[in-house]
Amino acid sequence: MREQIINSIYTHMKDNSDVFFVTADMGINLVEKFQETYPERYANVGIAEQNMVGVCAGLANLGYRPFAYTISNFAIHRCFEQIRNDIGIHNYPITLLGTSTGYDNAPLGPTHHIIDEWGVAKSIPQIDIYCPSSVSYAARLVERILERNKPAYIRIPKGNHEQPVADDHIVHIEGQKQDILLVSYGNLVQECLEVRKKDPSVSVLVVNRLRPLDEQVLKNALVPYKKIFIVEDHFPESGLYGSLCEFVARYPIQGRLISLAPRDYTMDVGTSPKYFFEKYGLNASGIARSIEQVLKG
Amino acid sequence: MKVNPIAVRQSVLTMLYQGKASHLGSNMSAIEMLVAMYSSVDCKKIQENAKDRSRILVSKGHCAAATYATMAHFGILPMAALETYHKDGSVLAGHVSHEVKGVEHSTGALGHGINVAVGCALGMRSRGITDAKVLALVGDGEIQEGSIWEALMFAVHAKLNNFIVLVDNNRISSITNTEKVINMHPLAARFQGFGLNVHEVDGHSVRAIQSAIESIQTQDKPGVIICNTVKGKDVPFAEWQPIWHYKSLTDEQYREAHAHLESLKVNS
Numbered sequence: 419m420r421e422q423i424i425n426s427i428y429t430h431m432k433d434n435s436d437v438f439f440v441t442a443d444m445g446i447n448l449v450e451k452f453q454e455t456y457p458e459r460y461a462n463v464g465i466a467e468q469n470m471v472g473v474c475a476g477l478a479n480l481g482y483r484p485f486a487y488t489i490s491n492f493a494i495h496r497c498f499e500q501i502r503n504d505i506g507i508h509n510y511p512i513t514l515l516g517t518s519t520g521y522d523n524a525p526l527g528p529t530h531h532i533i534d535e536w537g538v539a540k541s542i543p544q545i546d547i548y549c550p551s552s553v554s555y556a557a558r559l560v561e562r563i564l565e566r567n568k569p570a571y572i573r574i575p576k577g578n579h580e581q582p583v584a585d586d587h588i589v590h591i592e593g594q595k596q597d598i599l600l601v602s603y604g605n606l607v608q609e610c611l612e613v614r615k616k617d618p619s620v621s622v623l624v625v626n627r628l629r630p631l632d633e634q635v636l637k638n639a640l641v642p643y644k645k646i647f648i649v650e651d652h653f654p655e656s657g658l659y660g661s662l663c664e665f666v667a668r669y670p671i672q673g674r675l676i677s678l679a680p681r682d683y684t685m686d687v688g689t690s691p692k693y694f695f696e697k698y699g700l701n702a703s704g705i706a707r708s709i710e711q712v713l714k715g
Numbered sequence: 716m717k718v719n720p721i722a723v724r725q726s727v728l729t730m731l732y733q734g735k736a737s738h739l740g741s742n743m744s745a746i747e748m749l750v751a752m753y754s755s756v757d758c759k760k761i762q763e764n765a766k767d768r769s770r771i772l773v774s775k776g777h778c779a780a781a782t783y784a785t786m787a788h789f790g791i792l793p794m795a796a797l798e799t800y801h802k803d804g805s806v807l808a809g810h811v812s813h814e815v816k817g818v819e820h821s822t823g824a825l826g827h828g829i830n831v832a833v834g835c836a837l838g839m840r841s842r843g844i845t846d847a848k849v850l851a852l853v854g855d856g857e858i859q860e861g862s863i864w865e866a867l868m869f870a871v872h873a874k875l876n877n878f879i880v881l882v883d884n885n886r887i888s889s890i891t892n893t894e895k896v897i898n899m900h901p902l903a904a905r906f907q908g909f910g911l912n913v914h915e916v917d918g919h920s921v922r923a924i925q926s927a928i929e930s931i932q933t934q935d936k937p938g939v940i941i942c943n944t945v946k947g948k949d950v951p952f953a954e955w956q957p958i959w960h961y962k963s964l965t966d967e968q969y970r971e972a973h974a975h976l977e978s979l980k981v982n983s
Protein backbone atom coordinates (compact mmCIF):
# COMPACT_ATOMS: atom_id res chain seq x y z
CA MET A 419 0.00 0.00 0.00
CA ARG A 420 3.05 2.16 0.50
CA GLU A 421 3.72 2.12 -3.24
CA GLN A 422 0.22 3.40 -4.11
CA ILE A 423 0.60 6.27 -1.67
CA ILE A 424 4.13 7.25 -2.65
CA ASN A 425 3.36 6.92 -6.35
CA SER A 426 0.25 9.05 -6.12
CA ILE A 427 2.22 11.79 -4.32
CA TYR A 428 4.72 11.61 -7.16
CA THR A 429 1.92 11.80 -9.73
CA HIS A 430 0.34 14.81 -8.04
CA MET A 431 3.67 16.65 -8.04
CA LYS A 432 3.41 16.95 -11.81
CA ASP A 433 0.35 19.19 -11.79
CA ASN A 434 0.39 20.46 -8.23
CA SER A 435 3.51 22.56 -7.79
CA ASP A 436 2.76 22.96 -4.07
CA VAL A 437 3.45 19.33 -3.23
CA PHE A 438 6.83 18.91 -1.50
CA PHE A 439 8.34 15.57 -0.45
CA VAL A 440 10.57 15.36 2.63
CA THR A 441 12.21 12.24 3.99
CA ALA A 442 14.24 11.56 7.12
CA ASP A 443 16.57 9.34 5.11
CA MET A 444 14.05 6.55 4.56
CA GLY A 445 12.56 4.95 1.46
CA ILE A 446 15.38 3.24 -0.46
CA ASN A 447 14.39 2.34 -4.05
CA LEU A 448 11.25 4.37 -3.55
CA VAL A 449 12.00 8.05 -3.03
CA GLU A 450 14.88 8.48 -5.48
CA LYS A 451 12.52 9.47 -8.28
CA PHE A 452 11.42 12.53 -6.33
CA GLN A 453 14.96 13.81 -6.22
CA GLU A 454 15.54 13.00 -9.89
CA THR A 455 12.36 14.59 -11.23
CA TYR A 456 11.63 17.34 -8.71
CA PRO A 457 14.90 18.22 -6.97
CA GLU A 458 13.53 21.62 -5.95
CA ARG A 459 10.60 19.98 -4.15
CA TYR A 460 12.47 17.17 -2.45
CA ALA A 461 14.56 17.21 0.71
CA ASN A 462 16.30 14.51 2.68
CA VAL A 463 16.81 16.08 6.10
CA GLY A 464 18.76 13.11 7.44
CA ILE A 465 18.16 11.18 10.63
CA ALA A 466 16.62 14.21 12.26
CA GLU A 467 12.87 13.77 12.53
CA GLN A 468 12.22 16.77 14.77
CA ASN A 469 13.88 18.96 12.19
CA MET A 470 11.83 17.27 9.47
CA VAL A 471 8.58 18.35 11.08
CA GLY A 472 9.85 21.89 11.70
CA VAL A 473 11.10 22.15 8.12
CA CYS A 474 7.69 21.01 6.88
CA ALA A 475 6.04 23.77 8.94
CA GLY A 476 8.37 26.30 7.31
CA LEU A 477 7.51 24.91 3.88
CA ALA A 478 3.82 25.20 4.75
CA ASN A 479 4.48 28.83 5.66
CA LEU A 480 5.56 29.23 2.03
CA GLY A 481 2.31 27.64 0.85
CA TYR A 482 3.64 24.16 0.21
CA ARG A 483 1.80 20.91 0.93
CA PRO A 484 4.58 18.87 2.51
CA PHE A 485 4.55 15.08 2.81
CA ALA A 486 7.03 13.87 5.45
CA TYR A 487 8.22 10.29 5.26
CA THR A 488 9.79 8.01 7.87
CA ILE A 489 8.94 4.99 10.04
CA SER A 490 5.75 5.55 12.04
CA ASN A 491 7.30 5.49 15.50
CA PHE A 492 9.93 8.06 14.55
CA ALA A 493 7.35 10.26 12.87
CA ILE A 494 4.99 10.38 15.84
CA HIS A 495 6.73 9.61 19.10
CA ARG A 496 9.98 11.39 18.42
CA CYS A 497 8.27 14.55 17.20
CA PHE A 498 5.25 14.84 19.43
CA GLU A 499 5.86 18.43 20.50
CA GLN A 500 6.71 19.50 16.95
CA ILE A 501 3.49 17.91 15.72
CA ARG A 502 1.48 19.60 18.45
CA ASN A 503 3.01 23.07 18.18
CA ASP A 504 4.32 23.44 14.66
CA ILE A 505 1.61 21.47 12.83
CA GLY A 506 -1.44 21.29 15.13
CA ILE A 507 -1.55 24.79 16.59
CA HIS A 508 -0.86 26.23 13.13
CA ASN A 509 -3.28 23.84 11.42
CA TYR A 510 -0.73 23.42 8.64
CA PRO A 511 -1.69 20.99 5.84
CA ILE A 512 1.28 18.71 6.42
CA THR A 513 0.92 14.97 5.92
CA LEU A 514 3.04 12.64 8.02
CA LEU A 515 3.67 9.35 6.25
CA GLY A 516 4.49 6.62 8.74
CA THR A 517 5.61 3.33 7.28
CA SER A 518 5.08 0.17 9.25
CA THR A 519 2.24 -0.50 11.65
CA GLY A 520 1.64 -2.85 14.52
CA TYR A 521 4.03 -5.78 14.28
CA ASP A 522 5.18 -5.18 10.69
CA ASN A 523 8.74 -5.07 12.04
CA ALA A 524 8.18 -8.09 14.25
CA PRO A 525 11.74 -9.29 14.92
CA LEU A 526 13.16 -5.81 15.48
CA GLY A 527 11.97 -5.53 19.04
CA PRO A 528 9.65 -3.29 21.02
CA THR A 529 11.09 0.04 19.85
CA HIS A 530 9.86 -0.93 16.39
CA HIS A 531 6.51 -2.39 17.40
CA ILE A 532 4.15 0.39 16.42
CA ILE A 533 1.25 -0.32 18.71
CA ASP A 534 0.71 3.02 20.39
CA GLU A 535 1.43 5.77 17.88
CA TRP A 536 -1.84 6.84 16.29
CA GLY A 537 -3.40 7.12 19.72
CA VAL A 538 -0.74 9.71 20.46
CA ALA A 539 -1.54 11.54 17.23
CA LYS A 540 -5.25 11.33 18.13
CA SER A 541 -4.67 13.55 21.14
CA ILE A 542 -4.05 16.49 18.80
CA PRO A 543 -7.47 17.65 17.54
CA GLN A 544 -6.43 19.02 14.15
CA ILE A 545 -4.94 15.84 12.70
CA ASP A 546 -6.86 13.49 10.41
CA ILE A 547 -5.70 9.90 10.80
CA TYR A 548 -5.78 7.23 8.10
CA CYS A 549 -4.79 3.58 8.06
CA PRO A 550 -5.49 2.03 4.66
CA SER A 551 -6.44 -1.62 4.61
CA SER A 552 -6.39 -2.15 0.85
CA VAL A 553 -4.63 -0.92 -2.26
CA SER A 554 -7.81 0.62 -3.62
CA TYR A 555 -8.19 2.87 -0.56
CA ALA A 556 -4.46 3.68 -0.56
CA ALA A 557 -4.60 4.67 -4.23
CA ARG A 558 -7.19 7.41 -3.64
CA LEU A 559 -5.90 8.64 -0.32
CA VAL A 560 -3.45 11.34 -1.39
CA GLU A 561 -6.05 12.93 -3.64
CA ARG A 562 -8.48 13.04 -0.72
CA ILE A 563 -5.90 14.52 1.61
CA LEU A 564 -4.97 17.24 -0.89
CA GLU A 565 -8.66 18.17 -1.10
CA ARG A 566 -9.01 18.50 2.67
CA ASN A 567 -6.18 21.00 3.28
CA LYS A 568 -5.57 19.86 6.87
CA PRO A 569 -2.86 18.14 8.91
CA ALA A 570 -2.91 14.38 8.38
CA TYR A 571 -1.15 11.24 9.46
CA ILE A 572 -1.13 8.09 7.34
CA ARG A 573 -0.29 4.90 9.16
CA ILE A 574 0.92 2.75 6.27
CA PRO A 575 0.81 -1.02 6.79
CA LYS A 576 3.20 -3.30 4.96
CA GLY A 577 1.28 -5.28 2.38
CA ASN A 578 -0.77 -4.97 -0.78
CA HIS A 579 -4.21 -6.27 -0.02
CA GLU A 580 -6.76 -6.43 -2.85
CA GLN A 581 -9.69 -6.74 -0.44
CA PRO A 582 -11.80 -4.84 0.29
CA VAL A 583 -12.18 -3.33 -3.15
CA ALA A 584 -14.52 -0.58 -1.93
CA ASP A 585 -12.54 2.58 -1.20
CA ASP A 586 -14.84 4.30 1.30
CA HIS A 587 -13.55 5.63 4.61
CA ILE A 588 -15.72 3.01 6.32
CA VAL A 589 -16.58 -0.22 4.49
CA HIS A 590 -19.35 -2.39 5.88
CA ILE A 591 -19.22 -6.01 4.73
CA GLU A 592 -22.46 -7.48 5.99
CA GLY A 593 -22.71 -11.10 7.07
CA GLN A 594 -25.69 -13.42 6.90
CA LYS A 595 -26.68 -12.63 10.49
CA GLN A 596 -26.70 -9.37 12.37
CA ASP A 597 -25.02 -10.79 15.40
CA ILE A 598 -21.25 -10.57 15.33
CA LEU A 599 -19.36 -7.56 13.93
CA LEU A 600 -15.59 -7.39 13.62
CA VAL A 601 -14.27 -3.84 13.42
CA SER A 602 -10.69 -3.40 12.24
CA TYR A 603 -8.17 -1.43 10.17
CA GLY A 604 -4.88 -1.95 8.40
CA ASN A 605 -3.40 -5.42 8.11
CA LEU A 606 -5.71 -7.07 10.64
CA VAL A 607 -8.66 -6.55 8.30
CA GLN A 608 -7.33 -9.57 6.39
CA GLU A 609 -7.62 -11.73 9.52
CA CYS A 610 -11.20 -10.54 10.00
CA LEU A 611 -12.04 -11.34 6.38
CA GLU A 612 -10.55 -14.80 6.94
CA VAL A 613 -12.90 -15.35 9.88
CA ARG A 614 -15.81 -14.31 7.70
CA LYS A 615 -14.76 -16.69 4.95
CA LYS A 616 -15.12 -19.58 7.39
CA ASP A 617 -18.24 -18.21 9.04
CA PRO A 618 -20.36 -16.14 6.62
CA SER A 619 -22.68 -15.10 9.44
CA VAL A 620 -19.97 -12.71 10.68
CA SER A 621 -19.88 -9.08 9.49
CA VAL A 622 -16.78 -6.91 9.08
CA LEU A 623 -16.47 -3.16 9.40
CA VAL A 624 -13.30 -1.72 7.87
CA VAL A 625 -12.32 1.70 9.21
CA ASN A 626 -9.79 3.22 6.84
CA ARG A 627 -10.11 6.72 8.27
CA LEU A 628 -9.67 6.57 12.02
CA ARG A 629 -10.36 10.26 12.50
CA PRO A 630 -12.67 11.90 11.85
CA LEU A 631 -15.03 8.94 12.08
CA ASP A 632 -18.00 9.28 9.78
CA GLU A 633 -20.49 9.17 12.64
CA GLN A 634 -23.67 8.61 10.62
CA VAL A 635 -22.17 5.70 8.71
CA LEU A 636 -20.70 4.33 11.91
CA LYS A 637 -23.97 4.58 13.79
CA ASN A 638 -25.92 2.80 11.05
CA ALA A 639 -23.29 0.09 10.90
CA LEU A 640 -23.08 -0.55 14.66
CA VAL A 641 -26.74 -0.37 15.64
CA PRO A 642 -27.88 -3.88 14.56
CA TYR A 643 -25.11 -5.90 16.20
CA LYS A 644 -25.08 -7.62 19.57
CA LYS A 645 -21.35 -8.29 19.89
CA ILE A 646 -18.88 -5.87 18.42
CA PHE A 647 -15.23 -6.96 18.42
CA ILE A 648 -12.60 -4.26 17.84
CA VAL A 649 -9.54 -6.00 16.45
CA GLU A 650 -6.42 -3.84 16.35
CA ASP A 651 -2.63 -3.93 16.45
CA HIS A 652 -2.59 -0.95 18.82
CA PHE A 653 -3.27 -0.37 22.49
CA PRO A 654 -7.06 -0.30 22.87
CA GLU A 655 -7.48 2.66 25.24
CA SER A 656 -5.91 5.10 22.84
CA GLY A 657 -6.90 3.08 19.77
CA LEU A 658 -10.15 2.43 17.92
CA TYR A 659 -11.66 0.66 20.93
CA GLY A 660 -11.26 3.92 22.88
CA SER A 661 -12.75 5.94 20.04
CA LEU A 662 -15.77 3.61 19.81
CA CYS A 663 -16.32 3.60 23.57
CA GLU A 664 -16.46 7.37 23.41
CA PHE A 665 -18.79 7.13 20.42
CA VAL A 666 -21.27 4.67 21.98
CA ALA A 667 -21.38 6.82 25.11
CA ARG A 668 -23.02 9.47 22.90
CA TYR A 669 -25.21 7.21 20.73
CA PRO A 670 -27.68 4.54 21.77
CA ILE A 671 -25.79 1.44 20.62
CA GLN A 672 -27.01 -1.73 22.35
CA GLY A 673 -24.19 -4.05 21.34
CA ARG A 674 -21.34 -4.94 23.66
CA LEU A 675 -17.86 -3.72 22.68
CA ILE A 676 -15.06 -6.25 23.08
CA SER A 677 -11.42 -5.37 22.53
CA LEU A 678 -8.93 -7.74 20.93
CA ALA A 679 -5.59 -5.97 21.13
CA PRO A 680 -2.15 -6.02 22.74
CA ARG A 681 -2.07 -4.34 26.13
CA ASP A 682 1.61 -3.94 26.77
CA TYR A 683 5.04 -3.92 25.14
CA THR A 684 6.75 -7.26 24.66
CA MET A 685 10.41 -8.22 24.53
CA ASP A 686 9.59 -11.37 22.53
CA VAL A 687 11.18 -11.91 19.16
CA GLY A 688 8.74 -12.98 16.49
CA THR A 689 10.04 -13.62 13.01
CA SER A 690 6.84 -12.26 11.47
CA PRO A 691 3.71 -10.40 12.60
CA LYS A 692 1.98 -13.80 12.68
CA TYR A 693 3.81 -14.61 15.91
CA PHE A 694 2.30 -11.63 17.68
CA PHE A 695 -1.12 -12.06 16.09
CA GLU A 696 -1.10 -15.57 17.55
CA LYS A 697 0.24 -14.36 20.92
CA TYR A 698 -2.49 -11.75 21.32
CA GLY A 699 -5.30 -13.69 19.62
CA LEU A 700 -5.47 -11.30 16.68
CA ASN A 701 -5.24 -13.89 13.89
CA ALA A 702 -8.30 -15.52 12.34
CA SER A 703 -8.22 -18.51 14.69
CA GLY A 704 -7.72 -16.30 17.74
CA ILE A 705 -10.61 -14.07 16.74
CA ALA A 706 -12.80 -17.13 16.12
CA ARG A 707 -11.86 -18.43 19.57
CA SER A 708 -12.85 -15.15 21.18
CA ILE A 709 -16.17 -15.15 19.34
CA GLU A 710 -16.87 -18.66 20.56
CA GLN A 711 -16.05 -17.75 24.16
CA VAL A 712 -18.20 -14.67 24.12
CA LEU A 713 -21.15 -16.54 22.60
CA LYS A 714 -20.82 -19.21 25.30
CA GLY A 715 -21.09 -16.36 27.79
CA MET B 716 12.92 53.58 9.27
CA LYS B 717 14.90 54.49 12.38
CA VAL B 718 13.72 53.04 15.67
CA ASN B 719 15.30 53.93 19.00
CA PRO B 720 15.84 50.78 21.10
CA ILE B 721 15.33 52.77 24.29
CA ALA B 722 11.83 53.70 23.11
CA VAL B 723 11.12 50.02 22.46
CA ARG B 724 12.49 49.17 25.89
CA GLN B 725 10.08 51.68 27.43
CA SER B 726 7.17 50.06 25.62
CA VAL B 727 8.28 46.64 26.82
CA LEU B 728 8.64 47.83 30.39
CA THR B 729 5.12 49.22 30.38
CA MET B 730 3.72 46.06 28.76
CA LEU B 731 5.34 43.82 31.35
CA TYR B 732 4.24 46.06 34.20
CA GLN B 733 0.64 46.52 33.07
CA GLY B 734 0.30 42.89 32.05
CA LYS B 735 1.92 41.69 35.30
CA ALA B 736 4.14 39.58 33.08
CA SER B 737 7.47 37.84 33.58
CA HIS B 738 10.52 37.28 31.32
CA LEU B 739 11.77 40.84 31.79
CA GLY B 740 15.41 39.77 31.52
CA SER B 741 15.16 38.01 28.17
CA ASN B 742 12.91 40.67 26.66
CA MET B 743 15.32 43.45 27.54
CA SER B 744 18.42 41.63 26.27
CA ALA B 745 17.01 41.04 22.77
CA ILE B 746 15.75 44.52 21.89
CA GLU B 747 18.66 45.78 19.80
CA MET B 748 18.69 42.40 18.03
CA LEU B 749 15.02 42.72 17.15
CA VAL B 750 15.46 46.32 16.05
CA ALA B 751 18.37 45.26 13.82
CA MET B 752 16.36 42.34 12.40
CA TYR B 753 13.34 44.46 11.48
CA SER B 754 15.68 47.19 10.15
CA SER B 755 17.20 44.62 7.78
CA VAL B 756 13.96 43.58 6.11
CA ASP B 757 11.15 45.21 4.16
CA CYS B 758 8.54 45.68 6.91
CA LYS B 759 5.92 46.79 4.43
CA LYS B 760 6.01 43.35 2.83
CA ILE B 761 5.61 41.74 6.25
CA GLN B 762 2.65 43.97 6.97
CA GLU B 763 1.07 43.12 3.63
CA ASN B 764 1.81 39.40 4.09
CA ALA B 765 3.54 39.45 0.70
CA LYS B 766 4.61 36.01 -0.52
CA ASP B 767 8.14 37.22 -1.14
CA ARG B 768 8.57 38.87 2.27
CA SER B 769 11.54 38.16 4.49
CA ARG B 770 10.66 35.91 7.42
CA ILE B 771 11.53 36.71 11.03
CA LEU B 772 11.13 33.81 13.45
CA VAL B 773 11.44 34.36 17.16
CA SER B 774 12.48 30.93 18.36
CA LYS B 775 12.91 32.09 21.96
CA GLY B 776 9.17 32.67 22.15
CA HIS B 777 9.27 34.15 25.63
CA CYS B 778 10.58 37.44 24.29
CA ALA B 779 7.08 38.12 23.00
CA ALA B 780 6.75 41.58 24.57
CA ALA B 781 9.95 42.74 22.89
CA THR B 782 8.84 41.22 19.58
CA TYR B 783 5.43 42.89 19.64
CA ALA B 784 6.85 46.22 20.81
CA THR B 785 9.48 46.20 18.07
CA MET B 786 6.86 45.31 15.46
CA ALA B 787 4.70 48.20 16.68
CA HIS B 788 7.59 50.66 16.52
CA PHE B 789 8.20 49.52 12.92
CA GLY B 790 4.54 50.08 12.09
CA ILE B 791 3.65 46.41 11.60
CA LEU B 792 1.31 46.39 14.62
CA PRO B 793 -0.78 49.28 15.95
CA MET B 794 0.74 50.75 19.13
CA ALA B 795 -2.65 50.38 20.84
CA ALA B 796 -2.41 46.58 20.53
CA LEU B 797 0.49 46.59 22.97
CA GLU B 798 -1.84 47.71 25.76
CA THR B 799 -3.59 44.35 25.57
CA TYR B 800 -0.41 42.33 26.15
CA HIS B 801 -0.82 39.46 28.62
CA LYS B 802 -4.44 40.44 29.34
CA ASP B 803 -7.79 38.61 29.13
CA GLY B 804 -9.08 38.04 25.61
CA SER B 805 -6.01 39.44 23.88
CA VAL B 806 -4.09 37.45 21.26
CA LEU B 807 -0.84 39.00 22.49
CA ALA B 808 0.17 36.10 24.72
CA GLY B 809 3.29 35.82 26.82
CA HIS B 810 4.82 33.71 24.06
CA VAL B 811 4.98 34.77 20.43
CA SER B 812 1.70 33.98 18.68
CA HIS B 813 0.88 33.75 14.97
CA GLU B 814 -2.61 35.06 15.76
CA VAL B 815 -0.86 38.42 15.83
CA LYS B 816 -0.70 39.89 12.34
CA GLY B 817 2.84 39.90 11.00
CA VAL B 818 4.07 37.05 13.22
CA GLU B 819 5.25 34.05 11.16
CA HIS B 820 5.03 31.29 13.72
CA SER B 821 3.93 30.64 17.28
CA THR B 822 6.71 29.63 19.60
CA GLY B 823 7.13 29.01 23.27
CA ALA B 824 8.69 25.58 23.51
CA LEU B 825 12.37 26.01 22.74
CA GLY B 826 14.16 24.54 19.78
CA HIS B 827 11.21 24.80 17.40
CA GLY B 828 11.28 28.16 15.64
CA ILE B 829 14.74 27.68 14.18
CA ASN B 830 13.68 24.47 12.42
CA VAL B 831 10.65 26.20 10.95
CA ALA B 832 12.96 29.02 9.86
CA VAL B 833 15.12 26.50 7.99
CA GLY B 834 11.98 25.22 6.26
CA CYS B 835 11.10 28.79 5.28
CA ALA B 836 14.60 29.31 3.87
CA LEU B 837 14.35 26.07 1.88
CA GLY B 838 10.87 26.96 0.66
CA MET B 839 11.94 30.43 -0.39
CA ARG B 840 14.75 29.00 -2.45
CA SER B 841 12.36 26.48 -4.04
CA ARG B 842 9.91 29.26 -4.84
CA GLY B 843 12.69 31.29 -6.43
CA ILE B 844 12.42 34.08 -3.87
CA THR B 845 15.91 35.51 -3.84
CA ASP B 846 15.41 39.04 -2.62
CA ALA B 847 14.46 38.07 0.94
CA LYS B 848 15.97 36.32 3.92
CA VAL B 849 15.06 34.35 7.01
CA LEU B 850 16.22 35.59 10.39
CA ALA B 851 15.84 33.38 13.44
CA LEU B 852 16.32 34.65 16.98
CA VAL B 853 17.39 32.01 19.49
CA GLY B 854 18.45 32.20 23.12
CA ASP B 855 21.81 31.06 24.49
CA GLY B 856 19.97 28.71 26.84
CA GLU B 857 17.78 27.53 23.99
CA ILE B 858 20.77 26.26 22.01
CA GLN B 859 21.07 23.46 24.56
CA GLU B 860 18.12 21.88 22.73
CA GLY B 861 19.28 19.16 20.30
CA SER B 862 16.82 20.20 17.60
CA ILE B 863 18.77 23.46 17.19
CA TRP B 864 21.76 21.52 15.93
CA GLU B 865 19.61 19.39 13.63
CA ALA B 866 18.47 22.63 12.02
CA LEU B 867 22.01 23.96 11.66
CA MET B 868 23.40 20.75 10.19
CA PHE B 869 20.74 20.71 7.52
CA ALA B 870 20.97 24.45 6.77
CA VAL B 871 24.72 24.10 6.19
CA HIS B 872 24.33 20.97 4.08
CA ALA B 873 21.65 22.61 1.95
CA LYS B 874 23.79 25.79 1.64
CA LEU B 875 20.93 28.01 2.78
CA ASN B 876 22.72 31.32 2.60
CA ASN B 877 19.42 33.18 3.02
CA PHE B 878 19.27 31.82 6.57
CA ILE B 879 20.76 33.71 9.52
CA VAL B 880 20.56 32.78 13.19
CA LEU B 881 20.99 35.43 15.87
CA VAL B 882 21.93 34.14 19.31
CA ASP B 883 20.89 36.30 22.24
CA ASN B 884 24.00 35.50 24.26
CA ASN B 885 22.88 36.96 27.58
CA ARG B 886 24.68 34.13 29.36
CA ILE B 887 21.79 33.29 31.64
CA SER B 888 19.19 30.63 30.92
CA SER B 889 16.22 29.75 33.08
CA ILE B 890 17.49 29.64 36.67
CA THR B 891 21.19 30.41 36.53
CA ASN B 892 24.20 31.29 34.39
CA THR B 893 24.43 29.16 31.24
CA GLU B 894 28.11 28.39 31.85
CA LYS B 895 27.18 26.76 35.15
CA VAL B 896 24.57 24.59 33.45
CA ILE B 897 26.08 23.63 30.09
CA ASN B 898 29.25 25.53 29.36
CA MET B 899 29.21 26.18 25.61
CA HIS B 900 32.61 27.83 25.50
CA PRO B 901 34.05 28.34 22.91
CA LEU B 902 30.69 29.08 21.32
CA ALA B 903 31.92 30.62 18.06
CA ALA B 904 34.20 27.63 17.43
CA ARG B 905 31.28 25.26 17.93
CA PHE B 906 29.23 27.03 15.27
CA GLN B 907 32.28 27.21 13.00
CA GLY B 908 32.76 23.48 13.46
CA PHE B 909 29.24 22.98 12.17
CA GLY B 910 30.22 24.88 9.03
CA LEU B 911 28.49 28.18 9.66
CA ASN B 912 29.72 31.63 8.88
CA VAL B 913 30.10 33.07 12.38
CA HIS B 914 30.09 36.65 13.57
CA GLU B 915 30.35 37.82 17.16
CA VAL B 916 29.14 41.32 17.95
CA ASP B 917 28.02 43.65 20.71
CA GLY B 918 24.38 42.62 20.96
CA HIS B 919 23.38 46.10 22.05
CA SER B 920 24.74 47.73 18.89
CA VAL B 921 22.03 47.81 16.22
CA ARG B 922 24.60 48.91 13.65
CA ALA B 923 27.02 46.05 14.43
CA ILE B 924 24.25 43.44 14.18
CA GLN B 925 22.90 44.92 10.96
CA SER B 926 26.28 44.95 9.27
CA ALA B 927 26.83 41.32 10.28
CA ILE B 928 23.48 40.41 8.69
CA GLU B 929 24.49 42.17 5.49
CA SER B 930 27.88 40.50 5.27
CA ILE B 931 26.47 36.97 5.79
CA GLN B 932 24.10 37.40 2.86
CA THR B 933 27.01 37.72 0.46
CA GLN B 934 28.39 34.29 1.48
CA ASP B 935 27.45 30.85 0.19
CA LYS B 936 26.54 29.41 3.58
CA PRO B 937 24.18 30.21 6.42
CA GLY B 938 25.39 32.39 9.21
CA VAL B 939 25.23 32.79 12.95
CA ILE B 940 25.57 36.07 14.76
CA ILE B 941 26.48 35.68 18.40
CA CYS B 942 25.12 38.82 19.99
CA ASN B 943 26.68 39.40 23.40
CA THR B 944 23.97 40.95 25.50
CA VAL B 945 23.06 41.76 29.07
CA LYS B 946 20.00 40.00 30.46
CA GLY B 947 17.70 42.69 31.84
CA LYS B 948 19.57 45.40 29.91
CA ASP B 949 18.91 48.98 31.06
CA VAL B 950 16.80 47.96 34.04
CA PRO B 951 19.53 48.43 36.66
CA PHE B 952 18.12 46.21 39.41
CA ALA B 953 17.40 43.40 36.91
CA GLU B 954 20.65 43.29 34.93
CA TRP B 955 22.40 39.90 35.20
CA GLN B 956 19.80 38.66 37.70
CA PRO B 957 18.31 35.23 36.77
CA ILE B 958 15.26 35.84 38.98
CA TRP B 959 13.99 38.40 36.43
CA HIS B 960 13.06 35.50 34.18
CA TYR B 961 10.18 34.97 36.61
CA LYS B 962 9.32 38.11 38.54
CA SER B 963 6.90 40.84 37.56
CA LEU B 964 7.38 44.53 38.36
CA THR B 965 6.03 46.25 41.47
CA ASP B 966 4.75 49.84 41.16
CA GLU B 967 7.94 51.11 42.77
CA GLN B 968 10.21 49.07 40.48
CA TYR B 969 8.29 50.19 37.43
CA ARG B 970 8.67 53.87 38.37
CA GLU B 971 12.39 53.42 39.03
CA ALA B 972 13.04 51.57 35.76
CA HIS B 973 10.88 53.98 33.80
CA ALA B 974 12.78 56.98 35.17
CA HIS B 975 16.09 55.32 34.30
CA LEU B 976 14.99 54.67 30.71
CA GLU B 977 13.78 58.30 30.46
CA SER B 978 17.25 59.49 31.43
CA LEU B 979 18.86 57.17 28.86
CA LYS B 980 16.51 58.47 26.20
CA VAL B 981 17.36 62.08 26.97
CA ASN B 982 21.07 61.27 26.76
CA SER B 983 20.83 59.15 23.57
Ligand SMILES: [Mg+2]
Pocket residue numbers: 854855856857883884885886887888
Ligand atom coordinates in the same frame (compact mmCIF):
# COMPACT_ATOMS: atom_id res chain seq x y z
MG1 LIG C 1 19.78 33.37 27.84
